[in-house]
Amino acid sequence: MSGDAALAPSFDTVAVESTEWRRACERELEDGARFCGAHAGGTGGARNWSALFARGSGTRIVTTRTDGDQIETIVDLVPGGQWDEREAHDLYGLRFDGHEPLRPLVDHPAETAAWTTPVEGNGVHQVAVGPVHAGVIESGHFRFHVVGERILHLDPRLFYKHRGLERAAEGRRLADGLIFAQRACGACAVTNAVAYAQACESALGLLPPRELRRARTFLLEMERLYNHLNDLAAVCAGVGFATGNMAFAALKERALRLNQEICGHRFLFGSVEVGTSRVVVPASIAGRLRGGLRELREDAARVWREVRFSASVQARLGGVGVLDREAAARLGAVGPTARASGLGQDARRDGAGLWYGSSFVAAAPAQASGDVAARLEMRPIELEVSFEILDELLAEPIEAGAARPAGPTSPTGVARVESPRGETVCVVEQRLCQISRLRLRTGSYANWPALAEATAGNLLPDFPLINKSFELCYACVDR
Amino acid sequence: MFVLLRHLGRVRRDVALPRRSGGRSLAIRHVDAGSCNACEHELTATAAPRYDLQRFGIDIVASPRHADVLLVTGPVTTRMEAALRAAYEAMPEPRLVAALGDCALGCGVLGEAAELAAPLDEMLPVDIRIPGCPPAPQAIADAILATMPHLT
Numbered sequence: 001m002s003g004d005a006a007l008a009p010s011f012d013t014v015a016v017e018s019t020e021w022r023r024a025c026e027r028e029l030e031d032g033a034r035f036c037g038a039h040a041g042g043t044g045g046a047r048n049w050s051a052l053f054a055r056g057s058g059t060r061i062v063t064t065r066t067d068g069d070q071i072e073t074i075v076d077l078v079p080g081g082q083w084d085e086r087e088a089h090d091l092y093g094l095r096f097d098g099h100e101p102l103r104p105l106v107d108h109p110a111e112t113a114a115w116t117t118p119v120e121g122n123g124v125h126q127v128a129v130g131p132v133h134a135g136v137i138e139s140g141h142f143r144f145h146v147v148g149e150r151i152l153h154l155d156p157r158l159f160y161k162h163r164g165l166e167r168a169a170e171g172r173r174l175a176d177g178l179i180f181a182q183r184a185c186g187a188c189a190v191t192n193a194v195a196y197a198q199a200c201e202s203a204l205g206l207l208p209p210r211e212l213r214r215a216r217t218f219l220l221e222m223e224r225l226y227n228h229l230n231d232l233a234a235v236c237a238g239v240g241f242a243t244g245n246m247a248f249a250a251l252k253e254r255a256l257r258l259n260q261e262i263c264g265h266r267f268l269f270g271s272v273e274v275g276t277s278r279v280v281v282p283a284s285i286a287g288r289l290r291g292g293l294r295e296l297r298e299d300a301a302r303v304w305r306e307v308r309f310s311a312s313v314q315a316r317l318g319g320v321g322v323l324d325r326e327a328a329a330r331l332g333a334v335g336p337t338a339r340a341s342g343l344g345q346d347a348r349r350d351g352a353g354l355w356y357g358s359s360f361v362a363a364a365p366a367q368a369s370g371d372v373a374a375r376l377e378m379r380p381i382e383l384e385v386s387f388e389i390l391d392e393l394l395a396e397p398i399e400a401g402a403a404r405p406a407g408p409t410s411p412t413g414v415a416r417v418e419s420p421r422g423e424t425v426c427v428v429e430q431r432l433c434q435i436s437r438l439r440l441r442t443g444s445y446a447n448w449p450a451l452a453e454a455t456a457g458n459l460l461p462d463f464p465l466i467n468k469s470f471e472l473c474y475a476c477v478d479r
Numbered sequence: 480m481f482v483l484l485r486h487l488g489r490v491r492r493d494v495a496l497p498r499r500s501g502g503r504s505l506a507i508r509h510v511d512a513g514s515c516n517a518c519e520h521e522l523t524a525t526a527a528p529r530y531d532l533q534r535f536g537i538d539i540v541a542s543p544r545h546a547d548v549l550l551v552t553g554p555v556t557t558r559m560e561a562a563l564r565a566a567y568e569a570m571p572e573p574r575l576v577a578a579l580g581d582c583a584l585g586c587g588v589l590g591e592a593a594e595l596a597a598p599l600d601e602m603l604p605v606d607i608r609i610p611g612c613p614p615a616p617q618a619i620a621d622a623i624l625a626t627m628p629h630l631t
Binding site for chain 2 (some may be wrong): 134138139164249269305
């Protein structure tokens with residue numbers, strides 16, 4: 001591992017006429033670029049609409065001005081853009097030609113028929129769950145269309161937690177906007193903050209030095225650690241395997257305490273800043289932390305072995321909640337979800353501005369079956385990778401550092417960072433160091449439509465298990 | 480399985496909480512009214528080894544109809560207001576409301592005013608206040624145990 005990847009996220013912008021919009025997106029896809037989000041911006045009558053396409057470590061923004069709020073849809077080209085278009089309609093009033101029906105996503109109309117898919121037939125009925133759930137779970141509503149116990153279709157309805165964080169950040173100074181990205185989600189706080197900071201730095205023409213890149217990589221992996229341990233506990237809980245649940249919960253607690261010890265916060269809040277890093281792990285503490293992480297690694301491997309060879313647990317996992325490779329690619333799934341379905345894609349491989357290096361390889365399960373078993377298996381595999389990265393990083397102390405000016409400023413900045421749940425994309429549009437638009441498209445946002453698709457055809461009592469195998473956030477989707 | 484149980488047997492409760500007495504119980508219903516999910520992580524941790532609040536008879540129950548305490552996280556978004564009120568209405572008397580975390584306490588809330596309904600204590604009578612962003616599991620445990628005066 002080394003810092004030989006691109007120094008900073010790179011991007012370019014292609015502005016097209018609204019009549020050329022669809023064709024321009026099509027051309028990107030033909031060139032092999034991958035869709036990774038779309039967002040509206042601008043005010044009043046001057047709306048703009050942009051789609052992002054990933055090419056290696058770079059990102060291309062295809063943008064257009066809309067004529068009378070009406071624009072051609074691209075959901076038939078990139079089904080993964082469905083939620084982006086629905087969100088732009090609800091929050092920015094854009095209308096999409098050919099996206100029929102354009103169901104509300106952020107808006108919550110009273111009548112169920114306005115936002116659910118009509119499913120009809122003999123014995124078909126609906127089961128409504130949430131927004132308040134039975135356990136300690138984030139708020140969201142699921143509308144299952146079922147026959148008996150068999151789920152025909154799932155309409156998730158999120159955005160119960162919509163706090164308007166992106167709009168609230170507008171007009172603030174770039175440095176003050178970080179907290180909006182970070183507090184969008186407690187469990188992805190580091191990823192969101194690093195994505196935001198990198199987007200700001202790319203807009204300001206700043207390059208991160210070695211210390212900054214190492215510090216952020218360290219924080220990102222510490223975040224992944226406790227999240228993956230949490231997900232393993234959650235799947236155990238999902239099958240009613242209390243001992244596994246408690247064993248992984250105890251390991252997660254150890255990871256959180258290490259965070260507290262190093263950064264003074266169990267969820268690493270306040271550890272990422274725009275243009276600088278003040279996280280310091282001196283050699284003596286780095287050595288101790290390394291020892292603590294090695295013990296944690298051994299214990300996590302031991303507990304996983306027990307879960308792995310527990311026949312009654314394993315019997316529940318295979319062939320449940322299958323998201324095949326084609327569906328994962330079509331819906332633009334990311335992160336462990338995509339990798340469990342056989343898409344070898346990981347934003348860490350491109351890792352611009354971080355310390356992963358060009359030799360980083362996306363982890364793969366033994367069998368990319370795309371079911372609960374494969375998604376669960378991704379966590380211990382990726383834990384090993386994270387422990388390895390942390391061990392290497394901590395061979396040297398983590399030092400403070402500041403980004404240095406290296407190029408011209410730009411009105412836009414983009415960054416893509418791998419969260420525990422997948423690629424998180426942050427776009428910052430700025431004028432005189434003030435935010436004019438902030439858009440945070442997290443790994444969870446990309447994966448929710450895939451979760452809904454993987455649910456169809458399964459039994460209703462298996463849904464908690466399927467849900468936990470994805471373990472997506474609601475908070476950073478709703479924002 | 481036995482390896483796991485042995486492993487768990489070595490995990491010690493290492494947090495000083497009051498000793499159990501009285502054999503009473505407290506049923507809690509949690510409602511997330513727009514949190515960032517960190518409070519949920521810490522609330523879950525109170526039921527995990529090292530804190531293990533269940534040994535005091537404290538349990539998170541599935542329905543507000545079975546609950547003594549409504550534990551609220553988040554700044555109360557407009558979209559969660561109705562569900563929050565419905566959960567409170569469904570609770571039997573006597574009932575307590577706990578505000579978990581700084582957002583629920585109305586401190587330093589981020590977001591657009593139009594998307595937030597009202598601070599929790601303007602909506603419901605708040606009896607228990609647990610500050611922190613997020614409050615550590617021990618702070619949550621201490622605050623909940625303090626409402627059970629029969630514990631010494």
